[in-house]
Amino acid sequence: DAGITQSPRHKVTETGTPVTLRCHQTENHRYMYWYRQDPGHGLRLIHYSYGVKDTDKGEVSDGYSVSRSKTEDFLLTLESATSSQTSVYFCAISEGTSGTGEQYFGPGTRLTVT
Amino acid sequence: DAKTTQPTSMDCAEGRAANLPCNHSTISGNEYVYWYRQIHSQGPQYIIHGLKNNETNEMASLIITEDRKSSTLILPHATLRDTAVYYCIVRVARGTGKLIFGQGTTLQVKP
Numbered sequence: 001d002a003g004i005t006q007s008p009r010h011k012v013t014e015t016g017t018p019v020t021l022r023c024h025q026t027e028n029h030r031y032m033y034w035y036r037q038d039p040g041h042g043l044r045l046i047h048y049s050y051g052v053k054d055t056d057k058g059e060v061s062d063g064y065s066v067s068r069s070k071t072e073d074f075l076l077t078l079e080s081a082t083s084s085q086t087s088v089y090f091c092a093i094s095e096g097t098s099g100t101g102e103q104y105f106g107p108g109t110r111l112t113v114t
Numbered sequence: 115d116a117k118t119t120q121p122t123s124m125d126c127a128e129g130r131a132a133n134l135p136c137n138h139s140t141i142s143g144n145e146y147v148y149w150y151r152q153i154h155s156q157g158p159q160y161i162i163h164g165l166k167n168n169e170t171n172e173m174a175s176l177i178i179t180e181d182r183k184s185s186t187l188i189l190p191h192a193t194l195r196d197t198a199v200y201y202c203i204v205r206v207a208r209g210t211g212k213l214i215f216g217q218g219t220t221l222q223v224k225p
Contacts, residue, residue, distance in 0.1 A: 033212070042201075043158065043215040058212065090157050092213075101146060101205065103213060105157030 003027050004106040006091050012112045019078040021109050023091030025071075031094040032074040033103065034058075034066065036087040043090065049074055081113045118202045123220040126196075132189040134219050136202030139183045144206050147178060149187045151198040152218070158201065161187065192223045 003026030013019050023032060033048040035058075045058030047066040055066050063085060065077045078085055091106040119137040126132040138147065148163040162169055162176045164185070169176045175188040189196055201218040 035215075042217055043213075045212055045214075048212065088155075092157075101148065102160040102163060103150075103158075104160060108155070108157050 004091060004093055004104060006089075006106040006109050008109060009107065010110045012114060013081050014114055015082060016080050019081050019111065019113075021076045021089055021091075021111070023074045023076070023106060025074075025093045027093060027104075028071060029093040029095050030071075031103075032068065033092040033094070034064075034074065034076045035090045035092065036060065036085075037090060037108075038087050046076065046089075081111075083113050085111065086113045087111060118204055118216055120200075120202050120216065120219045122217065123222065125222050125224055126189075126192045128194060128223055128225050129191055132192040132196065132221055132223070134187040134189075134200050134202075134221065135184065136187070137184045138202070138204045141182050141204050142206075145204050146206070147176065147185045148203045148205065148213075149174070149176065150201045150203065150213075150215075151196075152201070153195075153198040158215075161200075192221075194223050194225065197221060197223045 005024045007022045031050055034046040035043045036046055037043045044060045046060055046064050047058055049055045049068040052068055067075045089109045092103040094103045146163050146165050149161040150158045152158045162171055162174050164176045164178055166178055178185045199218040199220050201215050203213050
């Protein structure tokens with residue numbers, strides 16, 4: 001299995017508080033992604049990174065920010081959590097242009113905003 | 115990226131082959147077919163991908179029609195642990211690698 005870890009694995013927080021989720025990889029892959037998964041919507045891309053300090057928005061980026069200061073770490077921040085951000089968050093990695101396109105996913109973080 | 119159409123659900127007997135179809139009639143010449151699956155509560159797992167030739171790995175086989183408008187993922191000897199949601203995704207191999215997930219096919223393997 002690809003070396004991807006996510007922390008925390010579970011978190012309960014209150015509306016209005018900031019939350020940061022961490023994705024860590026040991027594969028030295030260039031691309032990293034954050035997805036959220038909700039019932040009835042499948043997986044949707046929030047943000048992605050194509051290198052250190054290089055990030056871009058996905059289809060559901062409102063209310064989220066990301067940062068990548070090192071190749072191995074990709075952080076997802078909810079500046080002020082809302083109940084609509086209760087979801088399961090998955091991180092993924094890919095070699096990108098040097099590979100053949102497959103992505104490898106982490107175990108997920110279950111976030112509950114009360 | 116081309117849109118795909120998959121049946122919502124399928125059943126398969128344990129030990130038999132599971133054949134999961136996918137339609138992608140608007141696929142472009144440089145787009146690949148990727149298959150992922152998601153076992154309950156886990157992160158999606160890459161299975162296989164192909165461009166136009168049939169592909170096989172330790173997990174599955176991928177059969178792509180000659181016109182590339184449809185494909186079939188084959189799990190040769192399904193086990194109960196293959197019960198999952200299977201996603202067919204069409205996209206270019208290079209570039210940002212963004213995946214657009216549809217609803218997938220829920221495969222139930224029954225004893």
